[in-house]
Amino acid sequence: MTLFRDPTFLTWFLGITAVMYWVGMTALAGRRRVRHIQDMYEPGMRKTPGKLRRSLAGLLPVSESGMDRLEQELKRAGYYASFAAIEFLATRNTIVVGLALIGGTAAVLSDPTTSVPELIMIATVVFAALAYLVPRLILKIQSRARLGRIETGLPDALDMVRMCLTGGLPLRGALERVAQEVEFFHPDLAVELEVVRRHAEADTMPKALREFSRRLNTPDVNALATLVSQTERLGTHVAVAVTEFADSVRRQQRQRAEERASKTSIRMLFPVIFCLAPPVFILLLGPPVLQLKNFLKDAHGVDGVLNPETYSELPTNDSSPEN
Structure with missing residues (x-):
């Protein structure tokens, strides 16, 4: 029992256990997916969505060609069920309509004398548009990754x-x-x-x-x-x-x-130009610019070579020839 009290042994034990668990779950993942496909062909395993799900899927109109593309993307992403498109549309439309109802209710209940209702409506439109577009974008990313x-x-x-x-x-x-x-x-x-x-x-x-x-x-x-x-x-x-x-x-x-x-x-050319070129220019041109700045400062100072007063104090040789 004293061995389990050692923090080093306990750390190694938990790490090895976690790795073995991850390997085992990864090994079973493929079999579960194949069994899922096998179960889809069993008559008793087929489940059809109810009337509520179908009604929610039809809240926002979708063209026939758009429906075909959606079904193809779902199959590419690994969703083979015949009602996968209905489930996808029902879930997305529920989120979009729910956001619209919540935003509209909040805008009606807010103070109309301020700009809060306009801000709520703008935020509602933005989040509803994201809820409409982001699921399809995620589906495309999943399908491309799976095809790869x-x-x-x-x-x-x-x-x-x-x-x-x-x-x-x-x-x-x-x-x-x-x-x-x-x-x-x-x-x-x-x-x-x-x-x-x-x-x-x-x-x-x-x-x-x-x-x-x-x-x-x-x-x-x-x-x-x-x-x-x-x-x-x-x-x-x-x-x-x-x-x-x-x-x-x-x-x-x-x-x-x-x-x-x-x-x-x-x-990589553009990141190199915009990210690596400025430090290189700073390293190459920084010391000469600092030296030039110090030179100009000293030259314009007292007894500097660029100070006009330095030359005004010098004696002039205006000796005329003796008569």
Whole structure:
């Protein structure tokens, strides 16, 4: 018991426990996401929003094209439920309308002889606009980050698919196996592969890949869907095509990384000019400017070389020739 009273041992013990807990929860995160996708296809797990949620979702009008873009962004971000758009709109509209009602009530109850009602209305409009725009912006950020993670893990998953195909597994079995293997390192990609496998079981693999391409709408996924569809239609071996495509995806990712690196040098030019150049100029020009200031001060002082009184006190040589 005296060992647990030692602060050093207690600190190390708590730190190691926290690290082990974090590793365990991270390992279970991928399995939970895959199970969530599996539960979505069970009839008993589907929950539809009530009339209140649907009414709140329809408070603010949304065009048909805007609704399609919202559903695509939700699927890109990992929200696959058919009612995810309704939940998103209902939550956002509730916040916006709630802020408007609270701001309007506060403006009515405030003193009309002062400028407080106008300030409350301006603040209400600003916060309502932020509540309307910020959730969509956060959704876009989530979808882009998730697409980046999927594109990063796609070449490794394709290599594993190729090994499963050369081992004799069909494409559906290979996708199921790969989804189980990569769920720890690439959980988002594992979820997408599970969705593709489920769609292939319900229909055909080319249609499932087309839905996969339409859902993510990225160049690598579009090319993969086209490649596998053409390979199955022509009857060629999928493993060879997948291997070549994985190499091309890695090459394209390396080229995109080099392109981003080259753009970074140009983007760093403005911070260098506005942040690093002033200190450099101060270090280079500061001492000469101080020396010049001291020189001018001394030169204009008493007996200075630039003081006019110094030359007025000097004797003049106006000696005339003697007669």
